[in-house]
Amino acid sequence: MNTALLFATVVAVLVCGAFSDHHVGKKVADKPFLMKQKNILGLLHRIHQDNVFKEQVDVGNTYDIEAHISNYKNTKVVKEFISYYKKGMLQRWEPFSVYYKTHLEQAISLFELFYFANDFDTFYKTACWARDRVNPLMFWYSFTAAVLHRDDTTDVMMPPPYEVYPYFFVDSDIIQKAYKYWMMHVGTPEHHTYIIPMNHTMKSKENLLYYFTEDVGLNAFNMYYRMYYPSWFNVTEYGHKFDRRGEMFLYVQHQLYARYSLERMSNGMPEVQPFVYNKPLKTAYNPNLMYHTGQEMPPRPSDKLVTNFDTYTIADIKNYERRVADAIDFGYVKDEHLKIHSMYEDNNGIDYLGQMIEGSYNSPHYYYYGSLFHFYRMMLGHMMDPFHKHGLAPSALEQPETALRDPAYYQLYKRMYHLVNKYKDRLPRYTHEQLWFEGVTVENVDVGKMYTYMENFEFSLGGTIYVAKEEDMLGVNLHVRQPRLNHKPFTYKIEVNSEKAVDAYVRVFLGPKHNYLDEEWDLNERRHFFVEMDRFRHHVPAGKSVIERNSHDSSIISPTPDSYRTFVKKVQDAYDGKTQYFIDKSHNYCGFPENLLLPKGQKGGETFTFYVIITPYVKQDEHDFEPYDYKAFSYCGVGQDRKYPDDMPLGFPFDRQIHSKDFYTTNMYFKDVQIFHKKLEEVSTPTH
Numbered sequence: 001m002n003t004a005l006l007f008a009t010v011v012a013v014l015v016c017g018a019f020s021d022h023h024v025g026k027k028v029a030d031k032p033f034l035m036k037q038k039n040i041l042g043l044l045h046r047i048h049q050d051n052v053f054k055e056q057v058d059v060g061n062t063y064d065i066e067a068h069i070s071n072y073k074n075t076k077v078v079k080e081f082i083s084y085y086k087k088g089m090l091q092r093w094e095p096f097s098v099y100y101k102t103h104l105e106q107a108i109s110l111f112e113l114f115y116f117a118n119d120f121d122t123f124y125k126t127a128c129w130a131r132d133r134v135n136p137l138m139f140w141y142s143f144t145a146a147v148l149h150r151d152d153t154t155d156v157m158m159p160p161p162y163e164v165y166p167y168f169f170v171d172s173d174i175i176q177k178a179y180k181y182w183m184m185h186v187g188t189p190e191h192h193t194y195i196i197p198m199n200h201t202m203k204s205k206e207n208l209l210y211y212f213t214e215d216v217g218l219n220a221f222n223m224y225y226r227m228y229y230p231s232w233f234n235v236t237e238y239g240h241k242f243d244r245r246g247e248m249f250l251y252v253q254h255q256l257y258a259r260y261s262l263e264r265m266s267n268g269m270p271e272v273q274p275f276v277y278n279k280p281l282k283t284a285y286n287p288n289l290m291y292h293t294g295q296e297m298p299p300r301p302s303d304k305l306v307t308n309f310d311t312y313t314i315a316d317i318k319n320y321e322r323r324v325a326d327a328i329d330f331g332y333v334k335d336e337h338l339k340i341h342s343m344y345e346d347n348n349g350i351d352y353l354g355q356m357i358e359g360s361y362n363s364p365h366y367y368y369y370g371s372l373f374h375f376y377r378m379m380l381g382h383m384m385d386p387f388h389k390h391g392l393a394p395s396a397l398e399q400p401e402t403a404l405r406d407p408a409y410y411q412l413y414k415r416m417y418h419l420v421n422k423y424k425d426r427l428p429r430y431t432h433e434q435l436w437f438e439g440v441t442v443e444n445v446d447v448g449k450m451y452t453y454m455e456n457f458e459f460s461l462g463g464t465i466y467v468a469k470e471e472d473m474l475g476v477n478l479h480v481r482q483p484r485l486n487h488k489p490f491t492y493k494i495e496v497n498s499e500k501a502v503d504a505y506v507r508v509f510l511g512p513k514h515n516y517l518d519e520e521w522d523l524n525e526r527r528h529f530f531v532e533m534d535r536f537r538h539h540v541p542a543g544k545s546v547i548e549r550n551s552h553d554s555s556i557i558s559p560t561p562d563s564y565r566t567f568v569k570k571v572q573d574a575y576d577g578k579t580q581y582f583i584d585k586s587h588n589y590c591g592f593p594e595n596l597l598l599p600k601g602q603k604g605g606e607t608f609t610f611y612v613i614i615t616p617y618v619k620q621d622e623h624d625f626e627p628y629d630y631k632a633f634s635y636c637g638v639g640q641d642r643k644y645p646d647d648m649p650l651g652f653p654f655d656r657q658i659h660s661k662d663f664y665t666t667n668m669y670f671k672d673v674q675i676f677h678k679k680l681e682e683v684s685t686p687t688h
């Protein structure tokens with residue numbers, strides 16, 4: 001590839017350094033936008049009870065979908081929805097899961113009703129109508145997916161999911177405590193906030209990782225990723241494109257696994273073992289969660305074997321595994337029209353593989369390759385009640401907000417990864433040409449001190465308290481306080497020497513140095529655990545220069561969002577003309593939570609490998625790195641119909657086999673770094 005030519009054209013339009021400043025990514029919202037934002041926030045308050053906003057209830061009560069059928073782009077979907085509704089949909093007082101076939105069909109139908117509304121007004125009226133008429137969890141799901149994919153709501157932000165529906169994020173005993181407190185204080189309005197501390201009880205060694213697996217930001221991230229890229233989102237039917245969808249799916253799953261593995265290593269725990277069929281599953285799990293209906297999320301005892309369940313048998317699932325493995329070994333996939341596509345010849349192989357394993361509705365052949373990612377979770381999720389004979393509620397693995405809490409999630413991933421790895425191992429290793437950047441030398445990387453600590457994070461449990469009137473909402477000041485991992489923001493400096501001015505891409509990773517037994521580890525083994533820290537465009541001038549970058553600007557993370565209440569107030573104040581409201585895509589929830597950027601260190605320091613590689617930047621999309629663009633693009637992409645701003649495979653250069661003899665080039669740098677874990681008091685307050 002002749003990159004020099006491409007460079008000359010892009011260098012000219014670059015403004016050096018502007019992209020690392022997080023104040024740049026904002027634009028002021030106008031009144032019509034604020035109205036939309038306000039209305040959407042209103043619809044999600046206490047989703048599990050009837051809407052308390054009289055205005056919205058009136059809109060819903062006076063709206064007749066059938067009478068306005070011409071206001072929808074696709075009348076077929078409206079008729080389909082009406083027919084579902086008339087036959088009787090999932091009751092309001094029942095748990096919902098997209099892993100249950102009938103629930104999913106209804107949720108998609110509701111999504112399509114929202115999605116195909118011609119204009120915002122029709123969408124909003126439809127939503128006000130549905131808000132009090134369909135199952136609340138289904139409403140939340142389909143409504144969110146619609147807001148994220150409609151063209152007229154692209155900049156709208158959603159409230160934090162842990163405040164919309166705390167039941168998925170907070171132990172059930174804490175919610176009981178909230179109820180108890182509320183019952184005893186009803187009628188005596190409290191002006192101060194009552195805080196319920198949450199302490200984790202150690203039930204098994206796996207629980208050591210609660211601060212990671214139960215982090216509300218992590219689970220919110222997973223929920224939003226699934227909402228941005230739902231497997232059932234058929235791009236052909238909905239008229240949008242997701243660039244590198246399958247590849248991104250595999251990459252995000254892998255990064256979650258690698259990140260979780262680093263946390264295991266910090267806690268002296270052995271590597272995750274892949275799930276196997278023929279041995280009883282040792283890993284028990286009790287989610288400690290309860291649906292708003294009072295039903296608990298079923299726990300799973302240890303030493304149980306998986307069995308056939310209502311929708312698939314174990315034999316079915318093994319068939320899908322074999323078909324995917326056949327495609328990898330044979331080198332071809334068959335699509336619905338029996339057309340054959342190479343897995344290795346063009347660059348689409350990894351995307352086919354990702355879509356086949358995920359089971360996206362745009363997979364080469366959904367019915368033939370199935371959806372291993374989801375079927376695995378159904379298989380384990382259904383273990384306690386495989387044929388729905390005992391009325392158990394959907395399990396933690398069967399909700400995107402809770403799946404990452406279950407340690408079995410990562411064991412299932414490891415099984416899936418076997419297939420991905422099989423594929424990647426057949427791809428050629430990166431050549432010297434692909435790794436090298438002629439004329440560019442990284443002379444040193446200085447990371448400074450890195451500290452992690454545990455802090456308290458508070459958020460509102462108000463959403464669990466039923467209120468009769470809008471005015472009563474503000475009186476509910478109940479918070480939960482959960483410990484969470486955080487780190488001191490750090491700055492690193494990359495010393496570069498370049499023969500000429502070049503437009504470059506800087507990729508930064510953090511990986512383990514030793515295995516959990518503290519032994520030196522071959523790079524080809526430990527490459528599987530390298531976690532992306534950042535990826536950014538940078539203009540490197542000729543001669544010696546220093547690239548300075550703050551962890552806060554990382555392209556994988558999103559900062560902790562405002563609370564629901566603060567968010568509503570900001571929007572209202574701006575609407576009333578008191579302040580300005582900035583549209584800021586860096587606050588997009590689909591980013592890895594900033595507080596988890598670094599894995600937990602050790603008191604005396606834990607050694608990790610910090611890795612930097614500088615490669616040529618090749619423009620992908622005319623909007624690449626626009627000022628108010630999505631900041632957290634590494635894991636989440638840049639939204640529909642845009643090109644992902646990178647020309648290399650995701651995970652480059654650790655996604656393929658590495659032989660140390662031909663890997664090292666002058667434009668990369670390995671640095672041993674230490675992460676120290678301290679008490680909050682020992683680390684000065686982070687400043688941004």
Ligand SMILES: *[C@@H]1O[C@H](CO)[C@@H](O)[C@H](O)[C@H]1NC(C)=O
Nearest residue numbers: 174177195196197198199200
């Ligand atoms: C939680 O733990 C803290 C510190 O260990 C303790 O002071 C507090 O009483 C505990 N709270 C509850 C509700 O158990």
Ligand SMILES: *[C@@H]1O[C@H](CO)[C@@H](O)[C@H](O)[C@H]1NC(C)=O
Nearest residue numbers: 234236237336360361362366
């Ligand atoms: C997605 O839509 C296309 C075009 O309508 C269709 O051929 C395909 O079968 C759909 N995929 C699934 C899994 O339904």
